[in-house]
Amino acid sequence: MNDDFDAAAFAELLASDTGGLLDAPSTPKPVTSTDRLERSFLEIVEFYREHQRVPSSETLDIAERKLGARLDGFRAAPERAAAVAHLDEVKLLAKPEIDSYEDLLANDDLDLLEEESDIFDTSSLPVIAERRSAKEVSRRVKAKNFEEFEPLFKQMHADLASGEFVIRDFAGEDTIKEGQFFILAGVMLFVAEVGEDEIVASGSTTKKKQRLRVIFENGTEGSMYRQSLSIRFYLQDGRSIVRSGFDASEIGDADVESGHVYVLRSLSEDPQISSIENLYKIGFSRNPVKKRIANAEKEPTYLMAPVHIEEDYRVYNLRPSSLENLLHRVFGSVRLNVSQVGIDGRTYNPHEWFVAPLPVINQAIKMIMTGDIVNVVYDPAQEQLVPRED
Structure with a gap:
């Protein structure tokens, strides 16, 4: 048996492989966070191409609402927007035009400008901050009268364990009501209060917003608009806690x-x-x-x-x-x-x-x-x- 290697014959064999049958198989590249980010943005682009409009985060259509909330998230996070800017052929990332300071405040859907002090308040400067009492600082972190809410969280855990309540996918902004429990970023929260409607100007139109008091199981509380909390649920895989056999989305808009x-x-x-x-x-x-x-x-x-x-x-x-x-x-x-x-x-x-x-x-x-x-x-x-x- 001849074990000599015939280089010429092997070269001829490679040259005859016009279909690439002898090519080494390529190793698939792992999916990165950037890949997932681009994929999620392309879904928004596809929606725009199909409907010739941007998806709304306020519609009753759950699928469109999810895309609209995702787009709001891209617009609100510069680093995320920059990562997909090369895919933005239809200028979806362009923020609404702001003609005045009032318009800027009115379009702050994510509460990024919702601070108790104004831009001329110097209390956040290092020297001044040292003069603030510990009591004043703690009010911004700890929930007031948390001892009144703590038994509710313990009871809800017991109800979940017994099966009386179950965890479901978040079903939309309309399900955020006073007295409801949710899970956000792994932390249970309770909607303690829903404020009165606030008529907020947004460019040439107006819209209604409701300020919430949200109590978190870790002893903190937050104040945010209903729409803002909804967006966070979509961006951070928020979940609803509902009574077993009851779907929060079954309650219609006309049912109060x-x-x-x-x-x-x-x-x-x-x-x-x-x-x-x-x-x-x-x-x-x-x-x-x-x-x-x-x-x-x-x-x-x-x-x-x-x-x-x-x-x-x-x-x-x-x-x-x-x-x-x-x-x-x-x-x-x-x-x-x-x-x-x-x-x-x-x-x-x-x-x-x-x-x-x-x-x-x-x-x-x-x-x-x-x-x-x-x-x-x-x-x-x-x-x-x-x-x-x-």
Whole structure:
């Protein structure tokens, strides 16, 4: 067997490989952060080419809203914009023209200019900053009255563990409502307050904005516009926390959450209270019930004791206080007559506690919603709803 290497024959073989069959396979290049950034920007470019307009971050279309928020993020971050500038054939990164200082403030969708002091405030200079008290500095970092919110976060973790609540993809700006929990950059947050509508000028038009008070589980709080928080959710893979079996996106624009009608059971150790069977408080709250009862043991309306939430009904498109008042009329004959002394030394008469079986209370609430409650009354002797006698 001839082991001599025939260089001429091998060269002839390579020359005859016009299809590249003998070429060494190329090693695929790893996907870098720049590649991902360019790919995400090209999706925006593709949207523009298809629709001949930039995507809006305020539309109800979730897919377009996501692209619009992403474009807002590129425009707000110079380093990100520079990384994809070579792909911007249609000038998507061009910021809206600003004709005046007022326009500049009006177009600050990311709250980049939202500071408590103006540009002439020298308090941030090193020498002056040393004169600021630690108390003043801490107010910018720590959440006020965080001890009132901390139990809500603990309860939410317990509800997640039990499956009562679940984590879902963020479903849009419209789902950011007072009392809702979210996760941003791995930290749970609670929307504690939603401010009144602010009419903000934006060039030749105006738009409504709502300022939020957002409490974070790490003990800090922030103040930002609803739209700004929405953009951060899109940019940082924010998640929603919703009740199991309930999709926050199922609530339409015309459906307005009015509040909560709740049923509570007292955990009082006072024998005069704990010995009463079927004792429940029926009430209404515009805020989440867990927040409302955070200090129950200090409030006479809760009999100066902790309480357990038996039922929590979300009410849409009607006045929950009317529903609550009707329930009080239905069970007025079994209202608890009791007095409580508050921590201020004054005597109070809680009027929202009733002695009736929980299934009957739930039945009454459902009959109110259907309108059938007008045909029945509560009979304390039978402990049930019976037909009304004309």
